Amino acid sequence: MSVVARSLVRLYPDAFRERWGAMVEDEARGAGWKSWPNLVVGIVDMWLHPALWPADSRTQRQRRVATMGITVALAAWFLSHLAAEQADPGGPGGPGDGLSAYGARGAIMHVSTTLLLLGIALVAPRPRPTVGAVVTLLRWALRRLAVPTAFGTTAVLVVHSGIDTSPPTLRTAVIAGWWIALGLGAIQIPRIFTGVGADVVVPPGTGRLRLGVSALAAASATGGATILGVSLAGGVFHPLGAAVGAGLLLLTAVCAGTLRDLRALPPAS
Template structure:
């Protein structure tokens, strides 16, 4: 049981474990398996509220909230892109394009607002380039390979089904890996490379991301439930976008506790 408890505690954010990890592990070990549900809930809660992690300064909290915003934006973009590429979730082509373009525009605006600003120094540029190379090399190479195969003669109708499936899977894997790795760039670089956005800009950015997720989620879910029939993939995507809206709402509540730093 101690192995399971220790493994669960390791799932907490590093900042939390450095401050309270030993105490939480001791209490959980004393309670035995009964502590596992509470640990699981606590892990999810902490990851959804980075503004509550122990921090050395308000700027560090702001950078964590900015990273959360980027993560939500990329997850929403991935889901919206998945809906746009599938015929089932959005049966009407015109609606599909409008929803995709509208959500993409709002997501790009939200990312521009919440993203940390690189410092205008050579050292900062080198640091960011190094982190980007380490984190994005695999998805970039995988995505480029898919593009090369498609433009090199992999036809949708003439190619074997197994090859088409492999190429499609590789493409979505590359997009998913990219969406996961981009936020990790901002968690890796320090204050010497990026400047976090102020609290006011974070609020506007998170509100924008919430609007994009809510609009896209409600539209996709509605189209999936109405019309000729029920579309499970579309319903799942719409529900996922609405859950991201709830994450944004929680982040906005957390921002109330942060001092208003320009």
Template sequence: MSVVARTLVRLYPDAFRERWGAMVEEEARGAGWKSWPNLVAGIADMWLHPALWPADSPAQRQRRVATMGITVALAAWLLGHLVAEQGGPLPADGVRSGIMHGCTTLLLLGIALVAPRPRPTLGATITLLRWAVRRLAVPAALGASVVVLVHGVDAAASPPTLRTAVLAGWWTALGLGAIQIPRIFTGVGADAVVPPHAGRLRLGVWTLAAASATGGATILGVSVAGGALHVLGATVGVGLLLLTAVCAGTLRDLRELPSAG
């Protein structure tokens, strides 16, 4: 049982483990298997609240929240792209279609607001490029291979297994890219990027929350309209609303940490 507790504790963020990991693991060993549900809940809670992680400076905390914002934005984009590419129920009329275009604009604006600013030095540029190549080489190569294959093979004459493999490769490339982009900003450190100040960070998270909430509500509404439930659309709509809840929790954490500004 101590092995399970130790494994679960390792799933906490590094900053949490460095401060409280030993104490949590000791308590979990004493409680036995009864502590496992609380550990799992605590892991999820900590990853959803990066503003509350132990930090050496307000800038470090702001950089973590910025990374959370980028992750939320990429997840929202990925869900929207899933609906568009897989025949989901996108709004057909002019008003709702305009709402979705507005959500995309808000999403881009939110990313611009929360993204850390690169330092204007040669060393920072080299560091960013090195991390970008390291993190994005695999998804970029996989995506490029899929594009080349699609343009070089007759889709109508290709076997179903090949089409399935191409589709799986494409979504794997997108998913890996969405995972690795935030890791670039967590890896480069303060010597290469400057986190957004507290005001811009809050505005960016508010913007991402507005984009996710509006897009999620619109897609969910279209998915349940007409008496026929569209499962993919409803799932994406609920997912976007959950991302809105993540943004709301982050804003609440920032309000409770005035020293982070």
């Protein structure tokens, strides 16, 4: 049981474990398996509130919130892109996949996309204006994005090479490669900003973070409500669209919690 407790404690953020990890592990070991549900809840709660992690400076907290904002933005973009592909009669799903009514609400989704781009522009850390910072950032980008770029490039080349992609196996492989590229890219981009140091990028200030996260919340809310509404309209339930819409609404809740944390941002400790 102590092995399980230790493994769960390791899932907490590093900043939390450095400060309280040993104490939490001792308490979990004493309580036995009854502590496991509380540990899981605590892990999720801590990862959703990076602004409240122990920090050496306010800037460090701002950098964590900026990274989370980018993560939320990319997750929202991925889900919206998935819904748009399924809604497009010429997309991977083909005609009759049930989300074609989504096109009637395209104007709302354009607004959502605009808000999403605005949010990304506001929360993204900016590189320091030095050659060393730019080179380091590019090196990290090449390292993290090499695999998703390879998958995506391969899928695009196959589609535009004239190769017959109608066989189900090849078509499935191409579509899978494309979505793997998008998913890995969405995962790896935030890792670039967590990997480089404070001497490479500068996080936005608290005011700019609030505006950016507010824009991301509005983008997720409008997109999620629209996609969920389409999925439930017409008397036919579309599970994929409903899941995407619900996922975007969950991201809205994450943004709302981050805004609350920013308003009550504690001093560095």
